Amino acid sequence: MVDILRADARVGNKTYTSATVVIIGAGISGMCMAIDLIKRNNCHNFVILEKSSGVGGTWHDNKYPGCCCDVASILYSYSFEQYPKWSREYPGQEELLKYLIHVAEKYGLYKYIRFNSEAKEARWDEEEKKWRISVEVSGDKDSQFASSYILNSDFLASAVGQLNVPREPDIPGLKDFQGRMMHSARWDWTYNFENKRIAIIGNGATSAQIVPEVAKVASHLTVYQRTPNWVMPRLDTAVSPLQQALLTYVPPLRMRKRSLAMDFRESFYAAVSDAKSDFAQQIREWCVEGLRTQLANKPELWEKLTPNYSPGCKRLIISDDIYPALARENVDLETRRISRITETGIQIEGGTSQEYDLIVLATGFKTVEFMYPIQIYGSNGRPLSDIWKEGASAYHGVTVEDLPNFGMFYGPNTNLGHNSIILMIEAQSRYLNAILGEVLRARAKGKTLSVRPNPDALKRYNRELQEVLAKSSFADSNCSSWYKTEEGKITNNWSGTVVDYQRNLSQVRWSDYVVEGSAKGVVEPRKITHLGRVREESYMSNGSLILTAASVLAVVGGVLLRGSSLLRSR
Known part of the structure; x- marks a missing residue:
């Protein structure tokens, strides 16, 4: 059997x-x-x-x-x-x-x-x-x-x-809001948020991705920040069809690009783990320069957006567009503490209230x-x-x-x-x-x-x-x-x-x-x-890579030429 x-x-x-x-x-x-x-x-x-x-x-x-x-x-x-x-x-x-x-x-x-x-x-x-x-x-x-x-x-x-598992903030009146409320990890795309008054509670990595997109179409957007974050540029670009073709048909180039990315990211370990390292100081300088350059028209936000802790203590934000979004006329940054959620919006310490159509909870997950x-x-x-x-x-x-x-x-x-x-x-x-x-x-x-x-x-x-x-x-x-x-x-x-x-x-x-x-x-x-491991960090110099690629191309070229000669001889 x-x-x-x-x-x-x-x-x-x-x-x-x-x-x-x-x-x-x-x-x-x-x-x-x-x-x-x-x-x-x-x-x-x-x-x-x-x-x-x-x-x-x-x-x-x-x-x-x-x-x-x-x-x-x-x-x-x-x-x-x-x-x-x-x-x-x-x-x-x-x-x-x-x-x-x-x-x-x-x-x-x-x-x-x-x-x-x-x-x-x-x-x-x-x-x-x-x-x-x-x-x-x-x-x-x-x-x-x-x-x-x-x-x-x-x-x-x-x-x-x-x-x-999404984490909801412990804010009084959270269930009292009569407008639309959604957690970022449970986004409802059936809701049309264009021309709406929107509040985003939280300013971490998720919020930094949502804000630039929502700001484009909201009538008004308020970002509620508890503590600021260090923000590094993403430097995102499109991958051209030519590069896609090279990465597909010349595997050594793809391997090299991946290993260089691995080396680059590994180098950031010192910056996020050792507050006294030279790299950590360099991160501070880059972040401050980016902040003041992209928010040159809003110097009143510089201090509010500059952390007093070491890079890496909280997740480093990688973004090209969060600061330009905060520079928009229809976007406000609120750093005062939220006292409660009301039926129509959010009340902050001091009694000031703001009405909203949508409240987004970009408050992360139950992680520990x-x-x-x-x-x-x-x-x-x-x-x-x-x-x-x-x-x-x-x-x-x-x-x-x-x-x-x-x-x-x-x-x-x-x-x-x-x-x-x-x-x-x-x-x-x-x-x-x-x-x-x-x-x-x-x-x-x-x-x-x-x-x-x-x-x-x-x-x-x-x-x-x-x-x-x-x-x-x-x-x-x-x-x-x-x-x-x-x-x-x-x-x-x-x-x-x-x-x-x-x-x-x-x-x-x-x-x-x-x-x-x-x-x-x-x-x-x-x-x-x-068991061994998959080694993906660099172990081949650029010169060796070029020689290897050239050798592969030479062999392929030789095969193609030989095939062409055989066809002509028939």
């Missing part, structure tokens, strides 16, 4: 409630994990639970005006699926979503995804060495089959990320509440809320104390302030697939295996991590940010460069894990499993 639950068999009707692996989320991380499952472990017996109706994660949810990426397009893509035909250096949301849909289609991921399916709870069964995931089905038709069910798996991977609102229970029923009662932490940001056979993407202390998060995600996927591979091999032999981080190794790792972060710009007491808890613990950002992180995850040190189950003897003798 064929084992219909073997790793290379797809989940079918009869095995609907059982899978070798369950991935929560069909965004960049979830799709990367799924692709690696297939390529590295020949595993097809997995399910991706996606609570929305499409792939793309944050690029499916965020559709607000001006939504785009603040990492160059050449670098904001998978290393194994680079796209040479981006229309701009910094692509917009629709183009990014199109790319991710292409990836899902090319690698055949749709057949593994269950849309409108939300993981509500996950419990580890100690005896069976399995996860029991409670799934709630939404959607009128889908829920007619089953509104909820339990899905069993040998391994659970969370790919929900840090920026997925990782995995929220999913309830997780690990070994001996221990809840994740208890494990993380002093702030979220994980070994290398991917495995968690007392959560066996569990891995997470974009977890605690893996966010970046200087480079592409996709570079981190790929390293995490390779690492987790190495651990998962051992679980699969044990399962194929009819044995059990559970792997969880050694508490001592995890504590040592996080102690060293926090010691570095405590000296960084992220810890600057002059600002509050979504990088840290109210107590000041930095739970979101990584302490080093991307290359540092990739090297850390280039091997699995089994001595740093607690391995249990009937197959534990297979893993324990292995001290280290070497």
Whole structure:
């Protein structure tokens, strides 16, 4: 009899409630994990639970005006699926979503995804060495089959990320407003905001993208700022058809452009992490110069828009058009504190009120509440809320104390302030697939295996991590940010460069894990499993690149000439 639950068999009707692996989320991380499952472990017996109706994660949810990426397009893509035909250096949301849909289609991921399916709870069964995931089905038709069910798996991977649950501000009267109110991550394009009186609460990266677009058509726009941000120019330009063709048909050029982008972004680590570095000072000077140049007609805003904290303490804003938008006659910047929301608008301290047709909440996400609102229970029923009662932490940001056979993407202390998060995600996927591979091999032999981080190794790792972060710009007491808890613990950002992180995850040190189950003897003798990493920083000079490209062109030219000669001789 064929084992219909073997790793290379797809989940079918009869095995609907059982899978070798369950991935929560069909965004960049979830799709990367799924692709690696297939390529590295020949595993097809997995399910991706996606609570929305499409792939793309944050690029499916965020559709607000001006939504785009603040990492160059050449670098904001998978290393194994680079796209040479981006229309701009910094692509917009629709183009990014199109790319991710292409990836899902090319690698055949749709057949593994269950849309409108939300993981509500996950419990580890100690005896069976399995996860029991409670799934709630939404959607009128889908829920007619089953509104909820339990899905069993040998391994659970969370790919929900840090920026997925919108955070509403704690402002009195928020629900009293009788006009239109929407969060930036839940933008309603059926609402016509032209010639409307609009307020935007928040002035971070999202607001900096929305404001320039809304300002063009609003009758009046007010931006409510709590604290200012450092703003760097994006220098966005269109990618010409010629460059697209060269990047498509001369791969060394595409590789070179990507490596240069990698080098450039890595160089910003010193600027965002060390407040005393020369680069940090240079950032200050560039930002101040840009502010005063682009707002030359509004010098009264200079002081209001100049931060008193180090660059990097809050997310550095990358924008070419936020200052020109604030310079418009129909745009005001309000820095006084909001006292309450009224039925018709916003009241600020001192009693002054302003009426609005639309209030936009560009107030970010619940970032330090990782995995929220999913309830997780690990070994001996221990809840994740208890494990993380002093702030979220994980070994290398991917495995968690007392959560066996569990891995997470974009977890605690893996966010970046200087480079592409996709570079981190790929390293995490390779690492987790190495651990998962051992679980699969044990399962194929009819044995059990559970792997969880050694508490001592995890504590040592996080102690060293926090010691570095405590000296960084992220810890600057002059600002509050979504990088840290109210107590000041930095739970979101990584302490080093991307290359540092990739090297850390280039091997699995089994001595740093607690391995249990009937197959534990297979893993324990292995001290280290070497995985390697994808090297994308520059390792070839421009001269060498030119010689290589010239050689390739010479060979191609020779082949074409030879073919032409043969045709003439016939």
